[in-house]
Amino acid sequence: MADPSSTRRARTRRTLIFAVFLVVLALLYTGYKAFGQAIDDTQRDWWVVGSFLPRSDDKNMPPVLDILAEFGQAPREGGTTIGRLTLDGALFTLREAAVGFAAGTIIGLAIAVVLLQSRRAERGVVPYVIASQTVPLIAIAPIVVVWGRTGLEFLPWEWQDWMSVSLIATYLTFFPVAVNGLRGLQSPSPEAAELMQSYAASRRQVLRRLQLPASLPYLFPALRIAATASVVGAIVGEISAGVRGGLGRLILDFAGKYITGPERLYVAIIGACITGLVAVGLVAAAERLLLARRGIVAQ
Amino acid sequence: MAQELVLEIAGLEKTFNPGRPNAVTAISGLDLSVRPREFVSIIGPSGCGKSTLLRLVGGLIDPTAGDLSVNGRSAQEARLARDYGMVFQAAGLLDWRSAIRNVELPLELMGWSKSRRRSRATEMLDLVDLGGFASHYPSELSGGMQQRVSIARALSFEPALLLMDEPFGALDEMTREYMQAELLKIWRETATTVVFITHSIPEAVFLSSRVAVMSPRPARIAAEIPIDLPERAPQVRDTEEFFRSVSLVRRTLRSVEHE
Numbered sequence: 001m002a003d004p005s006s007t008r009r010a011r012t013r014r015t016l017i018f019a020v021f022l023v024v025l026a027l028l029y030t031g032y033k034a035f036g037q038a039i040d041d042t043q044r045d046w047w048v049v050g051s052f053l054p055r056s057d058d059k060n061m062p063p064v065l066d067i068l069a070e071f072g073q074a075p076r077e078g079g080t081t082i083g084r085l086t087l088d089g090a091l092f093t094l095r096e097a098a099v100g101f102a103a104g105t106i107i108g109l110a111i112a113v114v115l116l117q118s119r120r121a122e123r124g125v126v127p128y129v130i131a132s133q134t135v136p137l138i139a140i141a142p143i144v145v146v147w148g149r150t151g152l153e154f155l156p157w158e159w160q161d162w163m164s165v166s167l168i169a170t171y172l173t174f175f176p177v178a179v180n181g182l183r184g185l186q187s188p189s190p191e192a193a194e195l196m197q198s199y200a201a202s203r204r205q206v207l208r209r210l211q212l213p214a215s216l217p218y219l220f221p222a223l224r225i226a227a228t229a230s231v232v233g234a235i236v237g238e239i240s241a242g243v244r245g246g247l248g249r250l251i252l253d254f255a256g257k258y259i260t261g262p263e264r265l266y267v268a269i270i271g272a273c274i275t276g277l278v279a280v281g282l283v284a285a286a287e288r289l290l291l292a293r294r295g296i297v298a299q
Numbered sequence: 300m301a302q303e304l305v306l307e308i309a310g311l312e313k314t315f316n317p318g319r320p321n322a323v324t325a326i327s328g329l330d331l332s333v334r335p336r337e338f339v340s341i342i343g344p345s346g347c348g349k350s351t352l353l354r355l356v357g358g359l360i361d362p363t364a365g366d367l368s369v370n371g372r373s374a375q376e377a378r379l380a381r382d383y384g385m386v387f388q389a390a391g392l393l394d395w396r397s398a399i400r401n402v403e404l405p406l407e408l409m410g411w412s413k414s415r416r417r418s419r420a421t422e423m424l425d426l427v428d429l430g431g432f433a434s435h436y437p438s439e440l441s442g443g444m445q446q447r448v449s450i451a452r453a454l455s456f457e458p459a460l461l462l463m464d465e466p467f468g469a470l471d472e473m474t475r476e477y478m479q480a481e482l483l484k485i486w487r488e489t490a491t492t493v494v495f496i497t498h499s500i501p502e503a504v505f506l507s508s509r510v511a512v513m514s515p516r517p518a519r520i521a522a523e524i525p526i527d528l529p530e531r532a533p534q535v536r537d538t539e540e541f542f543r544s545v546s547l548v549r550r551t552l553r554s555v556e557h558e
Contacts, residue, residue: 191387198384200381210393
């Protein structure tokens, strides 16, 4: 393992590269916009070229600075700013996603551990696990919400709509965890398994001391996918289930007002991206913490 | 009589996929006994079932027929009683555990207290001359060092029988000779009984009090050659007696192969 100062330097460099990437992105956006604007201006004489390119006027592509300024604008005089609304929505969505992610991880791991017990179970069940992911999310979201409102009275706590959204996120996250988790649990060599057998280790001991730790390097890539999927799942779930308070609702509202203020939707999109990045960042931090000394940390 | 033997095998047979078209009889009519504190090497042509024999002894697979007892118990009972320390060609260390935590693994499974297993593991690492590498991870250790950790791990719970399956097969010649000397030192210090699988004749001769030669499949013990060397120091490899024993084992192996 490298010394801590060099890992710190590597991290600083990554942050720097990311900042440069953002600036380049903003410059490309602005550059294309200026270019398109120039063509639009000459369109009267040159209309053939202009009609080939996507429009770049302020309605279609609001200026970068306007988008940034929109964070501080309030829809109503003296009211909450757009940036604040987005932050609140992001936190709301992040909570739904986190609950869904946690439940999905537990369910995914449980499925992996059960399938580990027999090859036959694995062959029989895996196709159904895969098939589960072909169900269109947008279609089941409203169903889940209705179930939550009317069908879950037996629960000891009152079911809230946001929990239905978490359930939708769970549905997306359990899959990569189950599939990669199973591969990871199966990764120890036959010698390692025989060694455990020679110590007369119980099935539980083998799982805890050998198979689970061995599965971590396989599990973390799945958890990163699951982290973004849970955020996307939560947003889509909010939209199709009509749950208020999160980014999904915000995106729906701002999309409705796109004609009068396109910047707002861009703010919401940036908010959603940052939320996804935060989710992945949390998983990556956990990964560094757990795998740091193994010499097999990703990247 | 039976009490005086650590390992007693009579008429052992192992057939894989019995009763099916692809049935293979790996071992048939195999007899072998090992006395306490003996170092017995098992040598034979490749693919003759040496590893199968070791797995049968270790209770990892069950024999089709025959008797196999370890200190008067069946192989399964002995395995459950943790009578075996096993070392394979691959060190098989858990790469997320430091050297000392790898040595502690079997002790952990056996429910030893933390302080007790820490002190035993420290002792064992000293025994294999790795006292200074306790907190190193497998990826930071050479192949020979990893194998020494694996030996320390196998001996940590003082098993009645140490089973080694070509433990030095993946090491270069220099490391190999060094490891052989180390193993002999450990064997003398711990007074363990060792069954050692190898395909290297000089290795078998240098290490063993007795070399058992296996026949090709279906395998049995075709000959047993007592080795009587005056002292087991590295220099003994250059003596007349060593050469004589090596060539005796070699001739026996050749005659067995062409039976």
